[in-house]
Amino acid sequence: MHQMTSHLQPEVEIINGDFKGKDIVSLDQFSVEDLTTVFNVTRQMKRIAENNEPCHILEGLLVGLLFFEPSSRTFGSFAAAVKRLGGQTLEMQNPEAVSSVSKGETFEDTIQVIEAYTNAIVLRHRFAGAARQAAQAATCVPVINAGDGNNEHPTQTLLDMYTLYERFGRLDNLTGLLAGDALNSRTIHSLLRGLSLYKNNTMYVLSPRQLRLSRDDYVSLQDRGVRLIEIHREQDIPRDCDFWYWTRVQKERFASAEEYQRAQSEIVVASPALLKTYAKKDMILMDPLPRVESVDPAVDADERAVYLRSQIRNGVYTRMALLALVLGRI
Ligand code: ASP
16 A cells, blocks of 8 residues: 555545545535535434434445554544444454454455445545555445544534534634644644635644645645744744634654654643633644643643543534435434
8 A cells, every 4th residue: 555645635536415425535526515415414322322312224234344544533433433323343452463464364355345245334544545445455345444543534624514503503704713732633624614615714834844735735724725823932822713623743653752752842731820821711722632741631621622521422423414415424
């Protein structure tokens, strides 16, 4: 498998109002109308989950969770989503260690085998572009990208955008601060793509210089209309942000422990003092988690911190919605 060098994905199949059977590999496939559909279905799913309603939407269907890279939230929330909808899962974590992949089986063969057993495949992989490659290999069932290397994480963005939509009632005219490892954070890459679909959004991106967005991403996102302002120092944080989106330094993308430590030492941590100085009273603080020296746990008690509250729960509801749509059951 070769690694993609660019995050640009011009040739993905757009959803265009019809989710059934579609692979979901990039935010680029969604229009505003498609996102509105997901959010409308998410509201129904939230009711089902909150009330523990017995549900048959995915009854008779089996979803393969194929996770080549460690994950707790995404894996757990996909499993919860399928089961809340009455479906079943076939779960493989770390197949490189426990399956025929360790015997040298090709990625394409592994995908086609799991495809033969299931009705959809949810894939997490450390290589950028792996989800697209899997989608090409699986011709009968949809593949959902649950994070491919430092490329994209579309389902994280669905839950992030739903969290913003629930809080603000809109996804346009927002000012945000996205902090941390902008170069490698797939959740930042997908979120910026999503927010670029809406009018008049201004996003400040706070990172050490060596972790700023790739120039390809920077240019293509600006072209889409999202106003991007890169900053590198705490003092430059604006005081009028509607939300902060904090991310950890993506340790697994660094060539050496020293390089990682160097980057980590330049990171601005979200602390109570930082919020006190720069954050509005009615903003929210998000984090895709896990937080690793990114958000001080002392912030958790602040009611503006939603990462362990609504944001995490919305992961299950939005994934329920997407699965029901892609599997043609809603
Ligand atoms: N869980 C998110 C991801 O898989 C964020 C992170 O790992 O930092 O990208």
